[in-house]
Amino acid sequence: MTKVLIIEDDPMVATLNQQFIQKIAEVEIIGNVRNIQDARALLAKESVDLLLLDVYLPGMTGLEFLAELHEKKMKVAVILITAANDVSTVKEAIYYGVVDYLIKPFTFERFKLAFEKFQELTNVTQEIQATDQSQLDKYFNSSRLINEEVPEFKNQEELPKGLSRFTLKKIYYQIKQHQSSFSTEELAGEVGLSRISTKKYLVFLAEIQVLEEEMEYLEIGRPLTLYRLNQAKTNDVHRYINE
The missing domain is CATH 1.10.10.10 (Winged helix-like DNA-binding domain superfamily/Winged helix DNA-binding domain)
Structure with missing residues (x-):
């Protein structure tokens, strides 16, 4: 079961995020906290698969926390959920390898899309047994993953070359x-x-x-x-x- 930690200082948004993800899949909510200090304490004693992380947090920003996780080489997927839409924030998020970037306010459909992306990447990396090109393509080329590797997608129409x-x-x-x-x-x-x-x-x-x-x-x-x-x-x- 996917273990999720929600880090969001707005209680209403935090509740909405939890309702959204529980509506999509059966997950274990490790915590739903308002600041990095509480999140850090939970991560010290619990393993977590996915963070739903806000950027603007009291005391320490989400991006600063991403830098900390990166420095400590902690392997946890992150979906950034924030009102920040400036290019510098987006670039920094990409640098730290976030799974997706959601700008508030967002729809349930868009949230679901982000979680499905996390699930796809998780499934693929769990399947990889060797670092040959075909296995790596499953991770980096989502259109190939869907068109060739997943049986239930075989009857779908093929997309033009270059489209995902x-x-x-x-x-x-x-x-x-x-x-x-x-x-x-x-x-x-x-x-x-x-x-x-x-x-x-x-x-x-x-x-x-x-x-x-x-x-x-x-x-x-x-x-x-x-x-x-x-x-x-x-x-x-x-x-x-x-x-």
């Missing part, structure tokens, strides 16, 4: 939050990808008619391509994202 099923799912869930048209740059900022990478997925979704395109003509420069979810075609994307 996990990333497509992440982008699709974010698109569903939009009530109106959006641009590539806007969505890229929300999902934490480059504009070029995000554009590839938007083009694909437009090709299968899940997205509708419209042009916004500006006074200066090139016209802006905007996208809108085509509600009549949303089921078509489920063939690619395991739903």
